[in-house]
Amino acid sequence: MGHLNRVMGSAPGGGPASAPGTPATFCGRTAGHGAAYIPPSSRGRSLHPQSPYHPIPTSHLHLLILLIYSNFRDLVMALNLLVAVPLALVAILLWKIVPVFVRIYTSPLRHLPGPPNPSWFWGQFKVIFNSDHGVPQEKWLAEYGQTITYQGMFGGRRLYTHDERAMNHILTHSNDFPKPEVTRYNLTAVLGAGVLVTEGEQHRQQRRIMNPAFGPAQIRELTGIFLEKAMKLRDHWQLTIDRNGGPTRIDVLFGLGRMTLDVIGLAGFNYEFDALADGKPNELNNAFKTIFQGDTQLPILNMLRMFVPPLRIIPTSRSLKTAAAMKVMRRIGMELIAEKKAAILSEKTQGADVEKKNVQGRDLLSLLIKANMSTDIPESQRLSDADVLAQVPTFIVAGHETTSTGVTWTLFALTQAPHVQTKLRNELLTVRTDMPSMDELNALPYLDMVVREVLRIHAPVASTIRVAAKNDEIPCAKPYTDRYGVQRDTIRIQKGDMVMIPIQAMNRDKTFWGEDSFEFKPERWENIPEAAHGLPGVWGHIMSFIGGPRACIGYRFSLIEMKALIFTLVRAFEYELAVDPKDVTKKSSIVQRPLILTEVEAGSQMPLIVKPYRAADSEDRV
Numbered sequence: 001m002g003h004l005n006r007v008m009g010s011a012p013g014g015g016p017a018s019a020p021g022t023p024a025t026f027c028g029r030t031a032g033h034g035a036a037y038i039p040p041s042s043r044g045r046s047l048h049p050q051s052p053y054h055p056i057p058t059s060h061l062h063l064l065i066l067l068i069y070s071n072f073r074d075l076v077m078a079l080n081l082l083v084a085v086p087l088a089l090v091a092i093l094l095w096k097i098v099p100v101f102v103r104i105y106t107s108p109l110r111h112l113p114g115p116p117n118p119s120w121f122w123g124q125f126k127v128i129f130n131s132d133h134g135v136p137q138e139k140w141l142a143e144y145g146q147t148i149t150y151q152g153m154f155g156g157r158r159l160y161t162h163d164e165r166a167m168n169h170i171l172t173h174s175n176d177f178p179k180p181e182v183t184r185y186n187l188t189a190v191l192g193a194g195v196l197v198t199e200g201e202q203h204r205q206q207r208r209i210m211n212p213a214f215g216p217a218q219i220r221e222l223t224g225i226f227l228e229k230a231m232k233l234r235d236h237w238q239l240t241i242d243r244n245g246g247p248t249r250i251d252v253l254f255g256l257g258r259m260t261l262d263v264i265g266l267a268g269f270n271y272e273f274d275a276l277a278d279g280k281p282n283e284l285n286n287a288f289k290t291i292f293q294g295d296t297q298l299p300i301l302n303m304l305r306m307f308v309p310p311l312r313i314i315p316t317s318r319s320l321k322t323a324a325a326m327k328v329m330r331r332i333g334m335e336l337i338a339e340k341k342a343a344i345l346s347e348k349t350q351g352a353d354v355e356k357k358n359v360q361g362r363d364l365l366s367l368l369i370k371a372n373m374s375t376d377i378p379e380s381q382r383l384s385d386a387d388v389l390a391q392v393p394t395f396i397v398a399g400h401e402t403t404s405t406g407v408t409w410t411l412f413a414l415t416q417a418p419h420v421q422t423k424l425r426n427e428l429l430t431v432r433t434d435m436p437s438m439d440e441l442n443a444l445p446y447l448d449m450v451v452r453e454v455l456r457i458h459a460p461v462a463s464t465i466r467v468a469a470k471n472d473e474i475p476c477a478k479p480y481t482d483r484y485g486v487q488r489d490t491i492r493i494q495k496g497d498m499v500m501i502p503i504q505a506m507n508r509d510k511t512f513w514g515e516d517s518f519e520f521k522p523e524r525w526e527n528i529p530e531a532a533h534g535l536p537g538v539w540g541h542i543m544s545f546i547g548g549p550r551a552c553i554g555y556r557f558s559l560i561e562m563k564a565l566i567f568t569l570v571r572a573f574e575y576e577l578a579v580d581p582k583d584v585t586k587k588s589s590i591v592q593r594p595l596i597l598t599e600v601e602a603g604s605q606m607p608l609i610v611k612p613y614r615a616a617d618s619e620d621r622v
């Protein structure tokens with residue numbers, strides 16, 4: 001307004017500083033243009049603007065010209081915008097989508113053998129989605145060989161190989177094969193930039209600080225928590241059985257899920273979720289549930305938001321709810337961090353400096369904060385509070401349902417192999433205490449074999465995915481035959497191609513495990529086939545925790561937690577499946593939860609008949 005007033009004021013012949021009735025928006029918007037424009041016809045005129053000889057007063061003429069001129073400019077600008085915005089959107093879409101289509105026809109993966117593409121839009125997505133996990137891929141491998149390709153949505157190519165050397169290359173070159181952007185977006189939306197999501201230097205830095213908290217000495221300290229919580233679950237089931245007056249159908253998945261949540265709360269942050277205490281409200285638990293409940297609204301928009309990043313700025317009811325729940329999570333997380341920092345600082349003021357190698361304590365977060373504050377970590381290598389905070393939901397998500405589904409499938413497997421259940425219980429009953437140490441648990445050979453076999457055959461995380469960050473040539477252990485009948489010993493891959501990490505399928509592949517690879521046989525661990533030694537898993541020659549720099553950081557934690565649970569629950573009870581085994585299937589999301597085909601509406605569950613174990617009852621069966 002002031003700017004325009006100056007122009008008006010400087011107009012020859014003067015005139016009112018502000019024309020009455022001039023719309024404010026006009027004044028505001030045209031100030032820039034009006035300042036430069038002085039019509040030549042007005043220059044040097046001395047007639048009073050209100051003179052009757054002027055049909056239109058000069059200043060009004062200026063105004064009119066300005067109005068027409070600026071409206072014209074506005075119109076042009078509006079038209080520009082109308083054209084520019086859709087053009088920009090089309091450009092972004094082309095920038096994202098064209099390479100996807102180009103890649104289909106240029107990717108060297110097209111030379112690999114594999115099934116024909118049933119639909120350019122869905123690719124094999126529907127076939128895979130409507131089958132049990134990994135089953136179509138296992139069929140294709142049998143038909144086309146160990147290294148194949150198939151197409152996903154919009155024809156995107158995926159490399160699918162069981163070649164152990166190729167898989168080792170992919171897992172160990174984690175910078176060249178990171179998680180795809182969509183996966184990272186989905187995880188970041190709910191976890192923040194925790195170790196599960198970050199890549200490159202940020203990931204290396206986080207792992208370096210976090211690794212000591214997951215070492216054997218630290219897990220030894222946590223064994224008591226695992227056993228205490230396992231006993232709480234045992235007592236809970238016993239109470240249910242007592243109330244029913246005998247063997248009772250119990251959904252073991254539910255109780256185990258709550259137990260492992262309580263464990264990660266206490267062992268992870270020294271926080272009491274009290275999930276096993278029925279009905280007790282808990283702010284963090286509620287926030288967690290909100291974040292991980294399934295999508296109920298606008299699934300199309302939610303899906304589009306994943307693939308078209310600009311749409312992510314449009315809020316949906318789901319994104320708003322998630323944001324509110326994350327705020328709660330962040331607040332509680334920050335309180336926990338502040339508490340722990342204060343405790344460590346007071347420890348420091350009372351004694352010597354904290355040193356990374358001396359880090360001891362009970363919960364993972366305290367250990368992580370201690371390691372981060374230790375004097376032998378250079379300032380530049382320390383994690384920010386935001387980085388530390390992001391590990392809170394990361395631990396909860398990564399460390400809770402994975403272990404509970406692992407133990408759920410163990411109990412299921414034991415119902416299907418009663419002789420294994422009995423043999424295992426007999427071994428566990430040789431221990432004279434309810435509270436064995438980590439070393440005592442690890443000294444039970446049959447328990448160890450059962451855990452290995454369950455994690456092999458019922459891997460809680462059935463598969464994961466990576467994307468090639470650059471063109472690469474992947475070496476193979478065994479040559480394969482390409483589409484043209486030529487033998488090859490490397491796989492060429494192009495930047496942007498997806499790579500499947502077939503965890504469960506490699507764990508059950510006959511090439512590594514022999515003809516009985518699909519059977520649950522703990523005894524196989526007395527002497528596993530030589531071929532299995534080549535699998536690039538971080539633990540036990542299986543892929544369940546994958547391998548390389550992105551292998552599961554919590555595998556020691558989960559193994560001892562699983563052992564503590566199985567130890568306590570198999571000593572106390574006998575288990576039978578409450579439904580027909582043919583009705584038990586796996587519902588694959590991130591973890592493989594059980595689903596009963598005749599009771600789909602009940603959601604994931606594992607109904608078992610649970611009966612207190614009494615030595616005399618079972619003597620005839622031993």
Ligand code: HEM
Nearest residue numbers: 195196398399402403406460461464545550552553554558
């Ligand atoms: C039976 C139990 C478990 C299984 C089968 C399992 C499996 C896995 C798998 C397959 C990955 C790799 C995911 C990917 O990169 O796509 C992973 C990563 C991870 N897991 Fe586990 N996990 C288990 C328990 C735990 C526990 C108890 C914790 C923590 C207390 C944990 C913490 C993590 C973290 C932080 C990562 C990310 C590591 C990184 O990217 O550097 N996991 N886990």
